[in-house]
Amino acid sequence: xxxxxxxxxxxxRPGASVKVxxxxxxxxxxxxxxxxxxxxxxxxxxxxxxxNAASGDPNYSQEFRDRITFTRETSATxxxxxxxxxxxxxxxxxYCTRERWGGRWESWGQGxxxxxx
Amino acid sequence: xxVVTQEPSLTVSPGGTVTLTCASSTGAVTSGHSPNWFQQxxxxxxxxxxxxxxxxxxxxxxxxxxxxxxxxxALTLSDVQPEDEAExxxxxxxxxxxxxxxxxxxxxx
Numbered sequence: 001x002x003x004x005x006x007x008x009x010x011x012x013r014p015g016a017s018v019k020v021x022x023x024x025x026x027x028x029x030x031x032x033x034x035x036x037x038x039x040x041x042x043x044x045x046x047x048x049x050x051x052n053a054a055s056g057d058p059n060y061s062q063e064f065r066d067r068i069t070f071t072r073e074t075s076a077t078x079x080x081x082x083x084x085x086x087x088x089x090x091x092x093x094x095y096c097t098r099e100r101w102g103g104r105w106e107s108w109g110q111g112x113x114x115x116x117x
Numbered sequence: 118x119x120v121v122t123q124e125p126s127l128t129v130s131p132g133g134t135v136t137l138t139c140a141s142s143t144g145a146v147t148s149g150h151s152p153n154w155f156q157q158x159x160x161x162x163x164x165x166x167x168x169x170x171x172x173x174x175x176x177x178x179x180x181x182x183x184x185x186x187x188x189x190x191a192l193t194l195s196d197v198q199p200e201d202e203a204e205x206x207x208x209x210x211x212x213x214x215x216x217x218x219x220x221x222x223x224x225x226x
Contacts, residue, residue, distance in 0.1 A: 035215070037163075037217075044206070044217055044218070044219050044220050045155075045157075045163065045206050045208075045217040045220070046217065047208075047214070047215045047216065047217055050215075059213050059214075061214060062214070095162055095163070097163075102151075102169070103151030103153065103168060103169050103210055104153075104168040104169060104172070105153045105155075105165050105168060105208065106165050106168075106174065107165070108162040108163055108164070108165070109162065110162055111162050
């Protein structure tokens with residue numbers, strides 16, 4: 001079955017970087033977009049951007065484009081998100097989630113908590 | 118900056134019907150916004166319920182339905198069950214970006 005399994009919790013100092021992975025299985029990795037979404041404690045979901053798993057082309061939310069990088073490794077069917085210059089405001093649960101082309105959002109990863117302190 | 122607005126909270130009785138809405142600060146929501154709806158329970162990842170306005174996933178219970186209602190996207194829950202108590206988020210597409218609504222906390226009481 002379709003699974004998105006994310007890397008484990010991270011605790012980082014302000015100013016540091018974090019890289020979160022999202023291992024996909026059970027489907028053709030390159031036939032979907034992979035989005036990244038975060039949720040600060042008690043807050044709404046916030047879209048960070050997406051990567052075309054086939055071409056590797058990313059598209060970032062305007063708010064984060066200077067600090068976030070999306071990559072993917074097709075042979076490993078894994079997507080990655082790196083956030084640089086962390087502040088306490090980046091403390092959140094980070095999710096990967098796939099979209100079938102045409103606006104059909106489907107499965108979600110279990111989430112990766114990132115704590116900046 | 119585009120803002121997507123949902124009711125902050127709604128309460129419904131078991132067996133009742135409730136409609137959650139999703140409005141766009143840019144004007145009427147259309148099918149071109151590819152409205153998606155998600156359910157999130159405490160401590161869990163969101164779960165997709167509806168895509169492209171009114172399409173259900175294979176796992177979406179039949180009592181959930183999506184539509185356009187006036188100038189908004191809408192999620193209607195019929196015959197509400199206690200397990201439907203959750204936060205519900207809509208998501209709209211403003212090519213090439215996506216924007217989540219603020220969420221609606223649905224209480225079943």
